[in-house]
Each structure stands twice: as C-alpha cells, then as structure tokens.
Amino acid sequence: MARDLSDGRGAATGxxxxxxxxxxxxxxxAGEVVTDPDVLASYSHDQAGPGMVAVGRPAALVRPxxxxxxxAAVRAAARHGVPIVPRGAGSGLSGGAAAIDGCLVICTxxxxxxxxxxxxxxxxxxxxxxxxxxxxxxAAGHGLRYAPDPxxxxxxxxxxxxxxxxxxxxxxxxGVTRDSLLGLEVVLADGSAVRVGRRTRKGVAGxxxxxxxxxxEGTLGIVTEATLRLMPEPPAPATLAASFESVGAAGAAIAxxxxxxxxxxxxxxxxxxxxxxxxxxxxxxxxxxxxxLVFACxxxxxxxxxxxxxxxxxxxxxxxxxxxxxxxxxxxxRMLMNAxxxxxxxxxxxxxxxxxxxxxxxxxxxxxxEGVEAIGARxxxxxxxxxxxxxxxxxPTIVYDAADPGEVERARAAFAAIVELALELGGTVSGEHxxxxxxxxxxxxxxxxxxxxxxxxxxxxxxxGVMNPGKAI
Numbered sequence: 001m002a003r004d005l006s007d008g009r010g011a012a013t014g015x016x017x018x019x020x021x022x023x024x025x026x027x028x029x030a031g032e033v034v035t036d037p038d039v040l041a042s043y044s045h046d047q048a049g050p051g052m053v054a055v056g057r058p059a060a061l062v063r064p065x066x067x068x069x070x071x072a073a074v075r076a077a078a079r080h081g082v083p084i085v086p087r088g089a090g091s092g093l094s095g096g097a098a099a100i101d102g103c104l105v106i107c108t109x110x111x112x113x114x115x116x117x118x119x120x121x122x123x124x125x126x127x128x129x130x131x132x133x134x135x136x137x138x139a140a141g142h143g144l145r146y147a148p149d150p151x152x153x154x155x156x157x158x159x160x161x162x163x164x165x166x167x168x169x170x171x172x173x174x175g176v177t178r179d180s181l182l183g184l185e186v187v188l189a190d191g192s193a194v195r196v197g198r199r200t201r202k203g204v205a206g207x208x209x210x211x212x213x214x215x216x217e218g219t220l221g222i223v224t225e226a227t228l229r230l231m232p233e234p235p236a237p238a239t240l241a242a243s244f245e246s247v248g249a250a251g252a253a254i255a256x257x258x259x260x261x262x263x264x265x266x267x268x269x270x271x272x273x274x275x276x277x278x279x280x281x282x283x284x285x286x287x288x289x290x291x292x293l294v295f296a297c298x299x300x301x302x303x304x305x306x307x308x309x310x311x312x313x314x315x316x317x318x319x320x321x322x323x324x325x326x327x328x329x330x331x332x333x334r335m336l337m338n339a340x341x342x343x344x345x346x347x348x349x350x351x352x353x354x355x356x357x358x359x360x361x362x363x364x365x366x367x368x369x370e371g372v373e374a375i376g377a378r379x380x381x382x383x384x385x386x387x388x389x390x391x392x393x394x395x396p397t398i399v400y401d402a403a404d405p406g407e408v409e410r411a412r413a414a415f416a417a418i419v420e421l422a423l424e425l426g427g428t429v430s431g432e433h434x435x436x437x438x439x440x441x442x443x444x445x446x447x448x449x450x451x452x453x454x455x456x457x458x459x460x461x462x463x464x465g466v467m468n469p470g471k472a473i
Contacts, residue, residue: 372394
C-alpha cells in the first residue's frame with residue numbers, strides 16, 4: 001500500500017514573533033545573520049523532488065565562518081527554544097535540509113578552509129563548506145586522491161557528504177564517506193564543541209563516535225571540521241561497456257564480476273535511462289534490443305587493468321551480453337562512461353524528478369529492475385533506473401509534472417512502492433542520500449525494534465530535540 005510521504009514532516013513549531021525577535025538580538029556573535037524573506041526562501045529547501053517535502057519559513061539564516069560562530073548560533077537557538085536546521089550546499093535529495101517554521105538555518109557554506117593537507121600521513125583536515133572537488137584538486141597536487149566521489153562532487157560540500165555518508169561511483173572498491181573519515185569536530189546541541197576520532201589509521205579506544213555522527217544528517221550535532229583519509233592516486237583505468245537484452249543476464253554478469261574481483265567502478269543503466277541519454281546527446285546506443293548497459297572500470301596497475309576488464313567482458317559474454325567493448329585508452333574510457341554520467345541530467349530534461357537511492361543485495365538487482373518497470377507501467381509515469389551495480393545501490397528516478405497534482409500523487413505512490421519493493425527484497429530505504437524527511441514513513445519497516453534505540457541515542461545527545469527535528473530517525 002502506498003505511504004503518505006508527508007507523514008512526520010509537519011512544520012509547526014509555535015514560534016512567536018517575540019521569540020524570533022529575541023533570537024535575532026542574541027545572534028550577535030554567530031556570523032552573518034540574514035532575515036531577507038527571498039534569501040530565506042532560497043535556503044529553506046534542498047533538491048528533493050518538487051512537491052514531495054514540506055518546507056517551512058525560517059526565522060533567520062546564519063552563515064558562520066568558524067566554529068565559535070556556530071557555537072554562538074546553537075547556544076542562542078537553545079536559549080530561546082528555537083529548532084536548528086543545519087545546511088551545506090543544499091544539494092541533498094531527501095529533504096534533510098528542509099526548513100520548518102520558525103527555525104534557525106545554520107549554513108556552513110562559508111566555512112571553506114582546507115585547514116591542513118598532510119601528504120606524509122595521507123590525511124587532510126577541512127572545514128565543512130569545502131567542496132568535494134576542491135579537496136580532490138588539492139590532493140591531486142600531491143599525487144593523492146580523496147576517494148568518495150558522489151555525482152554531486154563538483155558542488156556538494158564535504159560537511160554535507162559526512163552528514164549523509166555519501167557514496168558514489170567508486171565506492172564499490174574504495175567505500176563510502178565513513179570509510180575515509182578519521183575524525184570530526186562537532187558542535188553539540190548545547191553549543192559545546194567536541195573532537196571525536198583520531199588521525200591514526202587504527203584505533204579502538206572508546207565507542208566509534210566518528211562513525212555515529214557520519215550519516216546522522218545534522219540530528220546529533222553540526223560538523224565544523226573533518227579529518228579525512230587520502231590515498232595514492234591510482235593508475236588510469238581501463239574501461240568496459242556491455243549491453244544485455246535482459247536485466248537477468250546483466251544481473252548474472254554483475255554477480256560473476258563481483259564474486260571474482262573488486263572493480264573500481266561497476267555501474268548499470270536501464271533502457272528508459274538510455275533512451276533519455278540518447279535524446280539529450282546521441283551516442284549511437286539507442287538499440288531497442290538493449291535492456292541494460294553495464295559499465296565497469298579497473299584501476300589495477302599497468303597491463304593488469306586491461307586484462308581485468310577483458311576478464312569482466314568474458315563474464316558478460318558468458319552471461320549473454322550482446323556486445324562488449326574494452327579499452328585502456330583514457331579518452332575512449334571517458335567516452336564510454338559519458339553515457340552513465342549523463343543519466344540523471346538526461347532524465348531531468350523530461351520533467352521534475354524524484355530520485356531514489358534504494359539498495360538491495362546483489363542477487364536481487366534483476367528483481368528490483370523488473371519490479372521498477374512494472375511500477376512505472378502501473379503508474380503511467382516514466383521511471384528510469386541507473387546506479388551502482390557493484391554494491392546494489394540503485395537510483396530509480398521518477399519523472400513527473402510538478403504542476404499537476406495528479407502526477408505528483410502518482411509519483412508519490414510510485415516512490416513508496418519502489419521503497420517497499422526494496423525492503424521486500426532484503427534491501428534498505430537509503431544507500432547514500434540519507435533519510436531526511438522524505439523516507440521517514442518507511443523506517444519502522446527497516447529498523448523495527450532498533451528504532452527506539454536510535455531515538456534514545458538522539459535524546460542522549462539532543463535532549464531538547466532542537467537539532468534538525470523531524471529528520472533521519
């Protein structure tokens with residue numbers, strides 16, 4: 001049965017004009033304070049599907065540049081009982097940065113310092129507003145790499161990446177943000193700042209609070225600094241593209257590849273997404289017989305990379321691939337991967353998009369793809385699916401007319417059906433985008449008896465419930 005995605009997202013705070021005025025008078029040391037209604041409106045939402053997430057009116061926005069200013073803002077909000085909505089670049093897709101009425105938005109986009117880059121220790125310390133790609137560029141200057149690479153790496157902030165435990169194309173081999181996170185500085189709900197974690201590669205002293213804060217979506221505190229693991233820049237990859245006439249054959253190939261090796265990239269794209277990409281930028285891939293395209297890369301050293309993708313091609317051909325192409329030429333590899341990278345932009349050209357991030361066990365990928373096709377047929381909406389085949393994290397993307405209330409409701413129902421399908425297949429409601437407010441209605445089904453435990457942790461760190469209320473748990 002379809003869920004009402006608006007459950008738990010109400011914006012009532014009971015904030016009075018007098019309380020707002022007292023808050024504003026108390027923000028003197030919190031950095032830049034903004035009350036212009038037009039600016040507040042632009043900072044009141046993220047990139048969740050239009051019409052899918054309730055958005056309230058903030059009392060004010062602060063844009064601090066240092067930890068002490070974040071502390072001042074949090075303490076002022078706590079004194080006046082004002083809820084806090086932390087925010088980075090606003091590139092999230094789950095409503096995690098959606099404002100509620102009378103809240104204080106604390107945006108860390110101006111905290112952009114690369115505090116330290118230590119090539120000898122293979123780590124960097126950054127403020128939360130630094131863009132993912134900016135750290136990548138700085139690391140590359142030392143022959144190093146920051147591994148997490150969400151699709152939004154050119155504009156998403158590292159603080160936001162930590163808040164959602166962001167993933168990306170390369171996480172099948174190198175892991176998600178948590179796997180590259182060594183330590184954090186966090187401002188808690190009472191305004192105190194605490195450092196958790198360490199700079200060392202190993203350490204088991206105490207509970208792993210760094211991992212706890214990573215992915216907590218601003219409900220436990222606000223990240224003001226992160227210590228991140230770097231790695232040597234891997235060799236240029238070799239690349240594979242393979243087409244299949246059925247999702248089952250593609251799933252079999254993915255399973256064989258995953259069982260035999262650790263590719264640097266293992267992605268797929270369904271026929272609906274492929275058709276959208278061809279309409280936007282024709283690449284000669286629009287074949288009615290193609291049900292799924294699989295893309296893979298190996299960054300093994302030297303000739304081993306091409307040998308590895310050729311071995312992957314053999315697995316694909318044994319599973320029934322109609323065509324396989326391999327190359328160790330960098331330009332050709334970028335060309336082959338270009339179609340996958342254009343998946344979401346191509347679907348966005350068709351209308352408003354509601355982009356999901358469910359994850360299922362690898363063996364359930366074919367069932368998920370077939371189920372999503374059936375949901376699309378029942379809803380009468382275009383749903384294109386692409387994603388990270390190597391770890392089962394798929395992005396079914398619903399295209400709809402945000403100005404048509406009927407289509408909005410059909411999109412809402414289709415989204416709910418996809419999430420419920422993923423849970424039935426043994427999966428999770430969110431692989432990398434976070435729960436935000438969009439997926440709260442489904443948490444009981446996934447977390448079960450563990451949800452009260454999660455709420456107990458929330459109460460221990462935020463007893464007044466002021467940190468991003470109505471999100472994540």
